[in-house]
Amino acid sequence: MLPPSTRRSLPMALLRAREVIMAHFRPMLARHDITEQQWRVLRVLAETGPLEATELANRASILPPSLTRIIKAMEEREFITRNKVKDDGRRALLAISPAGLALIEELSPERVAIYEAIEKRYGAEEHERLLDMLESLIQSESPIE
Amino acid sequence: MLPPSTRRSLPMALLRAREVIMAHFRPMLARHDITEQQWRVLRVLAETGPLEATELANRASILPPSLTRIIKAMEEREFITRNKVKDDGRRALLAISPAGLALIEELSPERVAIYEAIEKRYGAEEHERLLDMLESLIQSESPIE
DNA sequence: CACTTGTAGTTAACATGTGAATTACATCTT
DNA sequence: AAGATGTAATTCACATGTTAACTACAAGTG
Numbered sequence: 508m509l510p511p512s513t514r515r516s517l518p519m520a521l522l523r524a525r526e527v528i529m530a531h532f533r534p535m536l537a538r539h540d541i542t543e544q545q546w547r548v549l550r551v552l553a554e555t556g557p558l559e560a561t562e563l564a565n566r567a568s569i570l571p572p573s574l575t576r577i578i579k580a581m582e583e584r585e586f587i588t589r590n591k592v593k594d595d596g597r598r599a600l601l602a603i604s605p606a607g608l609a610l611i612e613e614l615s616p617e618r619v620a621i622y623e624a625i626e627k628r629y630g631a632e633e634h635e636r637l638l639d640m641l642e643s644l645i646q647s648e649s650p651i652e
Numbered sequence: 653m654l655p656p657s658t659r660r661s662l663p664m665a666l667l668r669a670r671e672v673i674m675a676h677f678r679p680m681l682a683r684h685d686i687t688e689q690q691w692r693v694l695r696v697l698a699e700t701g702p703l704e705a706t707e708l709a710n711r712a713s714i715l716p717p718s719l720t721r722i723i724k725a726m727e728e729r730e731f732i733t734r735n736k737v738k739d740d741g742r743r744a745l746l747a748i749s750p751a752g753l754a755l756i757e758e759l760s761p762e763r764v765a766i767y768e769a770i771e772k773r774y775g776a777e778e779h780e781r782l783l784d785m786l787e788s789l790i791q792s793e794s795p796i797e
Numbered sequence: 798c799a800c801t802t803g804t805a806g807t808t809a810a811c812a813t814g815t816g817a818a819t820t821a822c823a824t825c826t827t
Numbered sequence: 828a829a830g831a832t833g834t835a836a837t838t839c840a841c842a843t844g845t846t847a848a849c850t851a852c853a854a855g856t857g
Contacts, residue, residue, distance in 0.1 A: 521670040527793035648672035
């Protein structure tokens with residue numbers, strides 16, 4: 508078997524695909540001066556409620572060192588709050604603030620419009636199928652152990 | 653239309669998929685003290701021959717500022733060479749060196765084995781289909797203008 | 798209780814991602 | 828030829844990715 512060319516390798520294809528998709532969201536995020544990662548943190552907290560850092564890092568696919576910095580920045584801008592957990596001095600519960608929720612509300616319509624435009628160009632069924640295949644790939648490569 | 657949850661959004665799925673795949677390659681790259689991006693640069697140059705920086709950046713999906721730093725580092729380690737283009741003082745041709753080619757040769761077997769293992773777990777047909785769908789997505793989102 | 802082991806977060810060091818500004822050339826226009 | 832415009836590459840500033848080391852705390856073991 509030949510090694511795959513850079514024009515048809517899974518890592519490169521995934522990278523490029525993500526790039527073209529994110530290009531549509533970046534202007535929106537830039538206008539509100541938040542990064543892609545900060546946006547992920549906000550959305551995860553809004554969806555799931557308060558979380559500890561480790562769980563938040565997993566759900567937002569952000570590494571612990573990055574999350575430490577992001578939490579610091581977002582706490583200063585008062586988009587999230589942090590409350591120590593009783594009985595365990597290491598942990599803290601991170602939660603989205605009213606200002607954070609307001610930001611999500613504000614961006615929601617534009618966000619939906621962007622997703623709809625992507626679905627329209629690419630095809631709704633294709634989109635669903637792609638998501639299924641990606642989830643399947645992720646499953647096949649991450650043993651639950 | 654509801655905004656997609658973080659559990660089923662295309663950007664997140666692409667990010668996670670790339671993560672699980674790259675996890676298999678990182679140990680190999682780390683053993684040879686090269687980064688994922690440096691590895692992409694080497695492979696592109698080996699496949700296509702000498703390129704100017706802009707073209708190399710496009711093919712390797714690396715932004716110009718990053719490529720500047722990467723070239724500097726790889727030139728110092730003598731994995732690539734750089735030759736000024738006649739008649740245009742701005743451009744330079746970047747080429748892989750014998751040492752760079754040797755590194756590619758050395759890693760090739762392990763690289764193929766990793767790809768084969770992924771195909772085996774995920775399914776060869778699925779793998780091909782996923783590549784097709786990703787290419788199609790990239791096409792649909794990047795107008796030739 | 799002292800000691801070991803394990804876990805949650807953080808810090809450090811360096812590479813890359815990202816957008817904006819800048820430099821160095823080329824080319825076009827008049 | 829001089830000035831305007833365009834292009835290739837670099838530099839800057841800051842955020843994140845990545846690995847390793849480290850701190851703080853918890854829980855198990857003797």
